[in-house]
Amino acid sequence: MNNAFGHPQSAVVLGATSDIARALTTRLVALGCDRLVLAARDEVQLAAEAQRVKATGASFVETVRFDAVDTHSAIEVVDQCFEALQARGWQVDLVVVAAGILCDGVDDWRDPAVVERCVTVNFSWPSVALSRSASSLHRQGQGTIVVLSSVAGIRIRRSNFIYGAAKAGVDGFAHGLAEALRGSGVNVQVVRPGFVKTRMTTGRRVPPIAASADDVAAAIVRGLQTRADTVWVPTSLRWVFGVARMLPAWLWRRIPF
Amino acid sequence: MGEPCARGESRRSARLLSGWGRATASRAEVLQPRAAVEVETLVSTRSPLIARGLGRSYGDAAQCAGGTVVDMTGLCAVGPLQERTGLVEVDGGTSLDRLMRRTIPRGWFLPVWPGTRQVTVGGAIAADIHGKNHHRDGSFAQHVSRLTLATPTGTYELTPERDPELFWATAGGMGLTGVVTRATISMIPVETSWMSVDTDRFDDLDEAMAAMQQADADHRYSVAWLDCMAPGRHAGRAVMTAGDHAKGSELPARLARKALALPRSRALRIPFTPTHGLLNPLAVTAFNETWFWKAPRRERGRICSMGSFFHPLDAVANWNVLYGRGGFVQYQFVVGDTASELVAGVIGELRSARVPIFLAVLKRFGGSSPGLLSFPMPGWTLALDLPSRAPGLPDVLRRLDHKIAESGGRVYLAKDARLSPDLLEVMYPKLGDLAHVRDRVDPAGVLASDLSRRLGITDAPAHAGLRKMTAAEGSNSQKR
């Protein structure tokens, strides 16, 4: 059960091998969340992550494999994850949706396959997974969903607009879902990090405002306690993007980051 | 047994429920039966299921996510008062307020009062509640001579003599042994409903604690309100009130005709929930300052109404919304006299973590109750209202849990919404005995609340098959 601080005792992590998800799992286990279902694409990495999580003190860790390019698989994957916990009489307190890919090569927009993949992995699959998770949590009577969105979806820019558009989609879907679930006992937290130093961004130029994976994890945990529906990491980005949203296109184009 | 308190059909609806602290919420199907037989049917056909009274427990004890919550407030008949013995039989959903309105005019008072009249008899038994007279009179269940318990395996008529095991598992058992549909309570005789109250104001906590130990010997009721927001060494300065039932001869002439007056039944209601709460450190500091200096340095024998002495908070029906949407947690713990330094220690740790303490009430306990999960034990109990969103609060409380458990103390489950399962058995060493009783009356693990699942008190249904067999062997004799 989620306690008064929104701390869960069990969690399903979709995209468990992501750096941000790993940092979050570590914090959750330390807070007493010791039943986890970790779902990810790469079998080897997933097994290693399960080992690591067990070593940090989790008493129950199960793994599920999935590939987010197949939108329909989301239903089955979510069901499988829930079943792993519910069959043992445990509720699913938290669902984390963390899988995502960057897809912003200069000419990527010319390649329909890349566009499709980017939109599927970042928007379609997560949305179907959110829908399915929300239904199950609703039946359960309580639970929290955490979705990794991005500031890239708040003011879309030329340099990563396919990714940004997909994130804008999932961000909007998750916020709508939060509204739809009001009063149901199910909370949705949409996380909007700026630049985070993870595997995803290695090799890129680090902008003046950058966070670590653990900064994001800490902000998520704090957001659980405050029941925040939107979490910006770092928090200052709320104001930065409040302004960014207003800027005319000619000016936005000239901002280097 | 008198007229019913709720009219019409039994009601059912899917609803979001939370405790008084409003910091945890979950949805369940809520049914409000109008007869004990309906309760019996529900308990034997639905799962998971838990009883709910007036929802005055602060945490998640009276909710059951995804399951059934039996709202007992539709069952609140009050039987005839036996004038010779002071015994009265009531339905489990009767509020103490309702019961009092029947008995006080005839000179009988509740044996134990919590800080609000808006709790049910079932809830009072399930939490084995204590009052300001614990050092003298013990806990609520110690004044219950008989109860009817609907369980998944049938209905039991219990007395402390006939089935002590199940009786004392139910007292303090947080609804996890069944639903109390009726109970017989021993009331205490009073000449008046007024209180004769001594007040003392102390500039620091040590002085107050020394005086409280003394007051215990001299007064039936005692409690101290602490100002934990005061700066520096004044943190924990206190106003102690100690009282006794006023005798008829002590009343001034103008009250003589109102000797058995009842508290007002109307309360103010705050019509909305302020999003961020109206209580903030500044407001509370200011309030405390006023409250502290308003209290007399020393006053003896002031005649006060029972309402102002026992239930000042009842003047506003829903004061809990003042904490805002995030809600609050109440941290109530008890430690023995040998660990009395923890009272100041806890306040100190919260202060150094910059957690505002909005309300602090200190009391002394007398003996332990035989209830397996009853909270009281000899020593000091401190209750603190803390905003649940305070940064750092989860970590501090976790550290404090450890200190309290190590010292042999415990936290109060009726107030809890955040304790973790690993310390539960240290704090409540008789937890294992409760499991045995549950095997007997609830082998399939039907009775479960969010609290019991959070704390791992109720087993997952996966183990239920195994437990069923053991229970079938040990069927019992008191069953109706």
Ligand SMILES: Cc1cc2nc3c(=O)[nH]c(=O)nc-3n(C[C@H](O)[C@H](O)[C@H](O)COP(=O)(O)OP(=O)(O)OC[C@H]3O[C@@H](n4cnc5c(N)ncnc54)[C@H](O)[C@@H]3O)c2cc1C
């Ligand atoms: C302002 C305030 C002051 C308080 N002061 C005190 C105090 O001084 N001392 C003290 O001890 N407590 C105090 N409390 C706590 C309160 O007395 C307990 O939490 C009590 O259990 C609340 O009763 P309820 O009817 O609201 O029960 P609920 O909160 O609805 O339920 C509490 C528990 O009782 C169980 N339960 C309820 N009805 C039944 C039933 N018929 N059969 C079986 N189980 C049942 C529930 O399953 C749950 O586990 C205070 C609470 C408030 C809000």
Ligand SMILES: NC(=O)c1ccc[n+]([C@@H]2O[C@H](COP(=O)([O-])OP(=O)(O)OC[C@H]3O[C@@H](n4cnc5c(N)ncnc54)[C@H](OP(=O)(O)O)[C@@H]3O)[C@@H](O)[C@H]2O)c1
């Ligand atoms: N890093 C940032 O700057 C930043 C900023 C804002 C938002 N975010 C978001 O935060 C989330 C986590 O990202 P991160 O920074 O932790 O990066 P990361 O370590 O690269 O994590 C991304 C994860 O997504 C998984 N994934 C990619 N394609 C997949 C597919 N087809 N099926 C299943 N899983 C797939 C990856 O699995 P594999 O290991 O198998 O590839 C990886 O575990 C993402 O949603 C990202 O968009 C990141």
